[in-house]
Every structure is written in C-alpha cells, then in structure tokens.
Amino acid sequence: MIMLKKIMLKKRGICTKTMNKSDLKLIAVLERTGGFASAQELHQILRREGDGIGLTTVYRALQSLVDDKIVDLLRREDGEAIYRLCGDTHHHHLVCKSCGDTVEIEGGAIEKWAKTMAEEFGFRDVGHTAEIFGICSKC
Amino acid sequence: MIMLKKIMLKKRGICTKTMNKSDLKLIAVLERTGGFASAQELHQILRREGDGIGLTTVYRALQSLVDDKIVDLLRREDGEAIYRLCGDTHHHHLVCKSCGDTVEIEGGAIEKWAKTMAEEFGFRDVGHTAEIFGICSKC
DNA sequence: TTGGAAATGATAATCATTTCCATTTTTGTG
C-alpha cells in the first residue's frame, strides 16, 4: 500500500493525505483493469480477489475520487455509471463498444467549438462532454 | 388527433402509419413543453391534464419515438433519461443548467474531430456524443 | 491509554425502468 502511495504521488501529484485505504484499493483495481468499469463490477472484482470491501464503500470511494478528479465518470447507454482512472488534464475518450478499450484523446477542436457556441448564444460557466465510440481495430 | 397527425406530417415528414395514439400524445406534450423532460415528468404532466395514460405506455411510446429518431434521448447527471422532440438531422445541444432551456446547435467541428480521431486510432462504426451546458443569458 | 472523529459495511429504502399479464381497443373480413 505504501508503494502504491508513492507511485500515485509520483505519477499524479495527488495528495494521499486525504485518501483512505478504500480510495487506494479502488485506484489500484482501476489501474489493474484499465478501461471503464461500473461500481458493481469493481466491487465484484475486489470480492473475487478476497477483499471483503463492502459495496457501499466502493460507491463512496468512487464518489470521492470523482470529486477529486482522479477518476472519470461517464455513463453506459443504459445510464449505469462507469468509472475510469484518468489523467488530471481535461480530455475526452474514444471507447470501443465491443471490448471496452479506451483511448484518452485531445479535444482541441471541441474546446474551441464549445467556447464559440457558448459565446454565440450568451451562455456562461460552460462545460461540455464529448465522447466517441466505435469498434476498435482488434475487434 | 388527426390534425396533429397532419401537422407532424407536414413538419417532419414522419410516417404516422407506425404511430399510435400514445406516440402522438407524447409528441404533443413534448412539443408543448419544449426542452427536455424525463419519462416520469411527462407522465405526470399528462396525468395532471386529465389523461389517464399509464407509465408503462409512456415508456413504450418514448422508446418507440427514440427508435424512430423522432425524439432525442440523453441523460441527466444522475443518469436519468431525458427526452426531447428534435429535428431529424444530426445535431448537438447547448443546455442551461439552471432553467433547462436548450438550443440545438451545429456540430461541424465535432463531426470532423470524431472522424479524424477514429481514423487515427483505427476505429470503425463510430458515433459520438457532445453536449455543452452552462448558464443562459436569462438566468 | 483513551475519547472522539472518520471509516466501514450490512441492511433497508429509493427510484427509474422493465417485465408480466389480464383487459380493452382497434382492425380486418364476411
């Protein structure tokens, strides 16, 4: 666990002071699995690995990690929340609908588009979402 | 009801042959309210207006309208599905987080961006989502 | 050591959405 802390610190400059054991467990499992996974799936994975962590705690940890911008939250087509460890800079995703593989991509064009549109229609405090999904070359 | 059919026909070129009473009711209420609304909200509105339509039927009608590309489906932050009557061409939305007002906008830059990114990473059959949200000038 | 704060997890509650199924309405045909 201490090693993980150090890795995380080095890799992401995250202050682990505010992180509890569960947060770190979730980061670890997200790191191991890669791609997006739902809270339920992450819980099952941890359980299968012998960790007795409770579902409630999984939800709590994920929520806290999302608040801290350490994981991305987006939604499956049916609305279920899925989570993914992500870089700390703003970015978007290219997701394979078949295998779930995900690429983080730059959204330069999007940023400009969002800003332009917001200005044109007099919106302020604007944010945006943009995701691309398709079938990857392996599938 | 027949008048509505004709209006819809003229306005959208939709084949009403495949549309039943419930579909038309939902179109009408969506037209009246404008903006996005959830299935539950639409059901309540109809009920309040004296229509005894069942929740099941509301869900069914919305599903069918989404399939026919007559309404847009997107998601609130909590994952709840919200629906909106929309033009038949591909477009995106600029939504006010405060009052819910929505503007349909062109996504030329997005379309290009999505295509470019998909090509770069070898994805095929790609689709995309892109929404902008902020506070409108009135709010 | 110890008292309070934070974390945990089982259980129950919530709430949107789906499934089931019996009943009603519509439609086509003679």
Place this chain on the structure above:
DNA sequence: CACAAAAATGGAAATGATTATCATTTCCAA
C-alpha cells in the same frame, strides 16, 4: 353489424443501480 385476431394499454410486481441509515470498528492525536 358481428366476430375473431392482432395490437395497444395499464396496473402490479420485479429488477437493478444507487443512496440513506446506523451500529460497529479503526485511527489518531492528546
């Protein structure tokens, strides 16, 4: 019109994710 088959409808129950409660456990600083 009468009547049977097909489609539509809606109430109730089931499902499934997420959240709220709350008693218990773990941490930690004084």
